[in-house]
Amino acid sequence: MSPENSESTAPGAVRGARAAGAVLAAAALTAGLAGCGGKSLESQGGSEGGKGSVVVGSAGFTESTILAELYVRLLDDAGYHASVTTLKNRELYEPALEKGDIDVVPEYAATLAEFLNAKENGPKAKPIASSDADRTVAALKKVAAERGLKVLPHGAATDQNAFAVAAEFARKHHLKTLSDLGKSKLEVKLAAGDECDERPFCRPGLEKTYGIDITGVDPKGVSSPASKQAVKDGTHQMMLTTTTDATLDDFGLMLLKDDKRLQNAENVLPVVNAEQAGGKGIEAALGKLTRTLTTADLIELNRKVDAERQKPKDVAAEYLERKGLLGK
Numbered sequence: 001m002s003p004e005n006s007e008s009t010a011p012g013a014v015r016g017a018r019a020a021g022a023v024l025a026a027a028a029l030t031a032g033l034a035g036c037g038g039k040s041l042e043s044q045g046g047s048e049g050g051k052g053s054v055v056v057g058s059a060g061f062t063e064s065t066i067l068a069e070l071y072v073r074l075l076d077d078a079g080y081h082a083s084v085t086t087l088k089n090r091e092l093y094e095p096a097l098e099k100g101d102i103d104v105v106p107e108y109a110a111t112l113a114e115f116l117n118a119k120e121n122g123p124k125a126k127p128i129a130s131s132d133a134d135r136t137v138a139a140l141k142k143v144a145a146e147r148g149l150k151v152l153p154h155g156a157a158t159d160q161n162a163f164a165v166a167a168e169f170a171r172k173h174h175l176k177t178l179s180d181l182g183k184s185k186l187e188v189k190l191a192a193g194d195e196c197d198e199r200p201f202c203r204p205g206l207e208k209t210y211g212i213d214i215t216g217v218d219p220k221g222v223s224s225p226a227s228k229q230a231v232k233d234g235t236h237q238m239m240l241t242t243t244t245d246a247t248l249d250d251f252g253l254m255l256l257k258d259d260k261r262l263q264n265a266e267n268v269l270p271v272v273n274a275e276q277a278g279g280k281g282i283e284a285a286l287g288k289l290t291r292t293l294t295t296a297d298l299i300e301l302n303r304k305v306d307a308e309r310q311k312p313k314d315v316a317a318e319y320l321e322r323k324g325l326l327g328k
Contacts, residue, residue, distance in 0.1 A: 051281060054082040057093040057105035062312070063159065063244060066301050067106035069316035070289055071270065077326045078285035090115055098147050103277040104286070109133065109154055110264030112271065113140035116147065131261035133158075137269070144271060150278045154269035155290040157298055159244045161201055161263050163190075164253040166231055177259040181238075182211035191227035192240035194219035202240060205262045228253060243295055246303035268293065288325045 054075050058068035068084045075082035085102055087093040094115065096102045110129035113136055117128050120143055128139040133154060141151045163178060170176070173184050181188070196202035196217045206212045220227040223241040228251040230236040241248065241255075248254065270286045272278055301319060304310045320326050 051079045052081070054080045054104065054277065054282065055102045056082055056084050057097060057102040058084050058086045059089060059093065060086045062302050062305050063298060064106060065312045066305060066316055067268065069312045070320065071104060071106060071286060073316055073320055074285045074289055074325065075282065077320075078281060080282070080285075094119075097149060097271065097273055100273050100276050102273070104270050104272045104282065107269055107271045108159060108266040109136045109140055109269060110266050113137075113143065114264075116140070116143040120146065129264045131263060131265055133265035133267050136265040137267065145274070148274050150272050150274040152270040152272065152283050152286060153290055154267040155293055157268045157290075157293040157295050158266050159242050159268065159295070159298060160258070160266040162241055162243045162245070162255045162258065163206070163238050164228075164231065164241050164245070164248055164255050165238050166234065167252050167254045169234070169237065170254055170256070175256060177257040178206070178210045178212065178262070179259050181256060185213060186237065187213050187215045188237040189235070190214050190217045190238050190240070191220040191224075191230050191236045192217050193222045196240065201263055209260050209262050244298040244302055246299050246306055250307070268298070289320075292323050292325060 056068045056071045056075070058064045065084075065086070068086075072082040072084055085096075087096065087102075090112075093102065093105055094112075097105055113129045114127060117125050117139075128143070129136045137151065137154050144151050165175065165181075173180075173186060175181050175184065190196065190203065190206075192202055196219070198204070203214050203217055207214060218227075218230070218236060220230060220236075220239075223239075223245050227236070227239040227241075228247070231239045231253055232251045238256075239253075243255065269290065270282075272282060297319070301315055304315045305312050
């Protein structure tokens with residue numbers, strides 16, 4: 001999901017909205033990071049045996065902030081001195097990662113693959129991401145390596161575009177999957193982002209892949225409270241959201257399964273500056289999280305921050321301690 005574009009290859013719409021207001025001044029970024037460029041973190045250790053300073057990038061929306069805090073805690077535990085720098089969107093943090101102004105960012109496989117693909121081959125480049133995680137990550141690794149980036153292993157946790165309906169509506173019409181909705185021949189008014197009519201994962205894909213009868217798209221926003229309320233009230237039958245939306249239950253909504261795999265593989269994974277942070281130490285530290293984290297975990301972590309108003313730093317620390325990922 002691309003934080004900068006609500007309707008890009010994956011759930012970026014939501015991240016774009018959440019990222020508003022998360023910008024740091026470029027001068028502050030440069031000043032704060034001037035000491036880490038061009039030098040491997042494994043060779044930065046001081047006389048007390050530290051492994052150097054690591055700057056973790058965050059896009060500022062809830063999930064990205066939580067993931068960045070998880071990375072920081074794991075890296076600190078592994079002997080690094082880690083900190084977070086928040087940038088507004090991928091157009092800012094990806095070049096910073098290439099330059100070595102930041103060392104690592106939590107990313108989403110398909111969205112980053114298509115972002116780098118467009119950057120390298122133009123906006124009309126043939127897509128390289130798909131619903132197959134292994135193939136998507138392999139394609140991502142290739143385009144990332146060309147820009148001095150290293151893609152670390154992915155895990156099971158994903159944050160993909162998804163479609164939600166009212167739970168009562170689903171029960172009434174026996175709906176569990178998007179295929180069920182297509183077969184029902186029900187007319188559907190869809191609340192989504194303003195590019196849904198053109199994006200292949202949205203209206204065109206729902207109509208072509210699932211045969212869903214979409215009577216119109218209302219640009220109320222992706223995963224916005226207005227979209228959720230419209231579906232809850234029954235003025236709209238479905239809305240575009242993401243698989244890690246933590247507030248669907250609050251509106252009496254549920255996801256319909258993407259049983260024909262319309263959406264691209266948006267597995268969560270760390271991406272690092274290969275020269276500065278491509279060593280085994282950082283990969284080992286972050287790999288503990290990647291192997292453990294699930295989509296359900298992401299939903300719960302998001303809920304604690306968005307609904308319960310807990311601090312991302314505290315939520316991250318509690319999760320790592322509960323899962324036994326620290327001190328190993």
